[in-house]
Amino acid sequence: MSSRARQTISSLGESALLDRIRAGAQSGIGGRVLLGPGDDCAVVSFPKDRLLLATTDEMVEGTHFLDPLYHAAPLAAKLLRINLSDIAAMGSAKPLFILCSAALPATVPQSWMREFMKSLARECRLFSVPLAGGNLARSEKFHLSITVIGTAGKGRVITRSGGKPGDLIFALGALGTARAGFELYYGPSKRVQGGFRAPLVSAFWKPEPMLKQGAALSSKGLASAMLDNSDGLYKSVLFLAQASGCGADISFGPESCAPALKAYCAATRKDWRSYVLGGGEDYGLVFTVPPSREKKLRTAFPGAKLVGRLVSGRKVSTGGIRANPYEHF
Amino acid sequence: MSSRARQTISSLGESALLDRIRAGAQSGIGGRVLLGPGDDCAVVSFPKDRLLLATTDEMVEGTHFLDPLYHAAPLAAKLLRINLSDIAAMGSAKPLFILCSAALPATVPQSWMREFMKSLARECRLFSVPLAGGNLARSEKFHLSITVIGTAGKGRVITRSGGKPGDLIFALGALGTARAGFELYYGPSKRVQGGFRAPLVSAFWKPEPMLKQGAALSSKGLASAMLDNSDGLYKSVLFLAQASGCGADISFGPESCAPALKAYCAATRKDWRSYVLGGGEDYGLVFTVPPSREKKLRTAFPGAKLVGRLVSGRKVSTGGIRANPYEHF
Numbered sequence: 001m002s003s004r005a006r007q008t009i010s011s012l013g014e015s016a017l018l019d020r021i022r023a024g025a026q027s028g029i030g031g032r033v034l035l036g037p038g039d040d041c042a043v044v045s046f047p048k049d050r051l052l053l054a055t056t057d058e059m060v061e062g063t064h065f066l067d068p069l070y071h072a073a074p075l076a077a078k079l080l081r082i083n084l085s086d087i088a089a090m091g092s093a094k095p096l097f098i099l100c101s102a103a104l105p106a107t108v109p110q111s112w113m114r115e116f117m118k119s120l121a122r123e124c125r126l127f128s129v130p131l132a133g134g135n136l137a138r139s140e141k142f143h144l145s146i147t148v149i150g151t152a153g154k155g156r157v158i159t160r161s162g163g164k165p166g167d168l169i170f171a172l173g174a175l176g177t178a179r180a181g182f183e184l185y186y187g188p189s190k191r192v193q194g195g196f197r198a199p200l201v202s203a204f205w206k207p208e209p210m211l212k213q214g215a216a217l218s219s220k221g222l223a224s225a226m227l228d229n230s231d232g233l234y235k236s237v238l239f240l241a242q243a244s245g246c247g248a249d250i251s252f253g254p255e256s257c258a259p260a261l262k263a264y265c266a267a268t269r270k271d272w273r274s275y276v277l278g279g280g281e282d283y284g285l286v287f288t289v290p291p292s293r294e295k296k297l298r299t300a301f302p303g304a305k306l307v308g309r310l311v312s313g314r315k316v317s318t319g320g321i322r323a324n325p326y327e328h329f
Numbered sequence: 330m331s332s333r334a335r336q337t338i339s340s341l342g343e344s345a346l347l348d349r350i351r352a353g354a355q356s357g358i359g360g361r362v363l364l365g366p367g368d369d370c371a372v373v374s375f376p377k378d379r380l381l382l383a384t385t386d387e388m389v390e391g392t393h394f395l396d397p398l399y400h401a402a403p404l405a406a407k408l409l410r411i412n413l414s415d416i417a418a419m420g421s422a423k424p425l426f427i428l429c430s431a432a433l434p435a436t437v438p439q440s441w442m443r444e445f446m447k448s449l450a451r452e453c454r455l456f457s458v459p460l461a462g463g464n465l466a467r468s469e470k471f472h473l474s475i476t477v478i479g480t481a482g483k484g485r486v487i488t489r490s491g492g493k494p495g496d497l498i499f500a501l502g503a504l505g506t507a508r509a510g511f512e513l514y515y516g517p518s519k520r521v522q523g524g525f526r527a528p529l530v531s532a533f534w535k536p537e538p539m540l541k542q543g544a545a546l547s548s549k550g551l552a553s554a555m556l557d558n559s560d561g562l563y564k565s566v567l568f569l570a571q572a573s574g575c576g577a578d579i580s581f582g583p584e585s586c587a588p589a590l591k592a593y594c595a596a597t598r599k600d601w602r603s604y605v606l607g608g609g610e611d612y613g614l615v616f617t618v619p620p621s622r623e624k625k626l627r628t629a630f631p632g633a634k635l636v637g638r639l640v641s642g643r644k645v646s647t648g649g650i651r652a653n654p655y656e657h658f
């Protein structure tokens with residue numbers, strides 16, 4: 001076996017792996033697919049005057065969660081929310097329906113299934129999106145996935161690639177809190193106590209899909225490029241800058257850090273900036289705004305945090321802060 | 330823990346489990362979903378004058394296949410084909426695009442990914458359906474899934490529930506051959522040699538989605554109810570009869586058995602009828618035809634095999650043949 005053939009997908013890294021998949025997918029793509037693999041949603045022209053959006057995200061036992069038997073309800077809620085977050089990141093999209101797939105051990109109690117379905121139905125009502133179908137399979141470990149199909153008007157979606165050098169980068173939603181919640185819930189900070197515990201654990205288990213905010217950023221013409229913040233701010237800015245053919249200077253102040261995260265980092269002697277930058281699973285929105293629309297943006301979204309600026313070139317700098325982002329592979 | 334709470338999804342059985350999921354899903358379903366969990370595809374009204382169809386199917390290492398590292402290309406082909414088979418089973422549906430998700434160990438070689446993507450792109454071209462997106466996740470075992478989104482004209486889809494007592498039950502495609510192929514490929518008949526090996530193994534790895542046949546059955550108004558034959562003839566007829574509120578008498582002659590399966594059963598001293606009845610993964614079409622259209626059906630599809638008849642009541646009889654169908658849970 002050549003050394004090239006022995007290279008694993010892990011050694012390649014998720015981002016480069018996705019590039020290869022994009023390249024491979026092109027040969028199968030027809031004219032109907034306006035945006036293929038690589039953005040938050042696929043965008044397909046259907047029917048002539050409308051767009052269909054589609055996204056799918058999976059949660060795997062051992063990778064995204066542990067002890068699934070104790071988490072039927074929160075798993076269903078999070079699974080739906082992280083998928084709706086991808087719809088929110090496209091701007092004016094409206095979810096039409098979802099499919100839910102579960103691969104489960106045969107020993108799972110029926111009560112688990114009841115609780116999972118009850119939670120999923122409750123969340124579906126909350127976000128006004130019906131469950132239309134799915135699949136069940138047997139598996140050693142829990143694998144849970146949802147696919148969301150949505151729709152949008154032509155010319156109304158915001159992709160990752162619309163940014164230009166000089167555009168300001170903003171974030172909506174807390175940064176780095178989900179990772180802190182993960183550490184408090186599953187370790188290594190399982191025994192750390194404090195008032196910060198409840199909000200941080202909730203940030204990990206119950207992210208808020210910003211459907212209304214995404215829609216407003218689109219309808220008011222404020223954002224030039226957007227994605228959801230699923231892999232931490234550094235990676236979000238990196239993906240957005242790469243897709244837009246730009247570099248970026250990431251720069252944020254203490255106002256970008258939620259009080260609970262600041263308190264957690266003080267208690268555990270961690271650098272809050274590395275959480276803001278490399279957190280992961282926050283699922284807010286990261287988007288670019290042309291300088292001419294900054295004032296309008298700040299009026300519409302007083303809570304939006306300025307976290308950097310697109311620049312020419314290809315370099316994404318963090319002002320010396322270590323990102324240490326999470327790599328799935 | 331009560332004895333009820335201790336009951337597993339395995340003890341409930343896949344069919345009853347799906348019934349419970351259907352019941353749970355209703356509370357989240359909006360008016361847009363015309364057909365929710367339980368048929369081959371979900372059917373959603375969108376836009377007003379059209380239908381969207383959606384289906385997802387998963388293949389899991391240890392449940393559906395072994396040794397994935399040696400099967401990159403055939404896994405991609407089978408994964409697409411079993412999903413397109415669900416689209417075919419709805420009648421006149423046309424696939425619009427697919428999403429593909431893979432949960433893989435970090436140690437998977439990049440060459441595996443290249444081969445998988447190359448095969449998937451080739452199959453996408455073959456069936457004229459573009460790959461529009463998907464997801465990658467890390468996992469201990471291989472979990473591969475595809476979602477297909479399709480479209481159909483209103484009133485043109487054939488569900489499982491349109492059968493009536495007296496309707497004849499027909500099958501298109503070989504029956505029981507995939508299971509024989511599975512036994513030859515993965516065991517217990519791994520060492521059994523004969524001319525039947527190649528066609529049977531091919532039936533297991535490369536099922537033919539009957540998109541053209543499904544479309545013709547719809548456009549010619551021949552089938553009153555239909556599904557794809559993914560769990561063996563007995564279960565297919567059972568699901569169709571249950572959805573149609575009927576019973577069924579299953580009855581078939583030796584002409585329903587492919588020559589290769591007959592030869593395999595002779596070599597291994599198995600009863601070919603139990604393969605035809607409880608095979609699984611054949612992915613042809615099973616459908617009902619009102620007696621008044623039998624002649625037209627036989628003219629249009631000379632290869633269609635008569636395998637039974639819907640009757641009033643709820644009982645599905647097999648004339649004493651043991652089905653022994655495969656239960657995922």
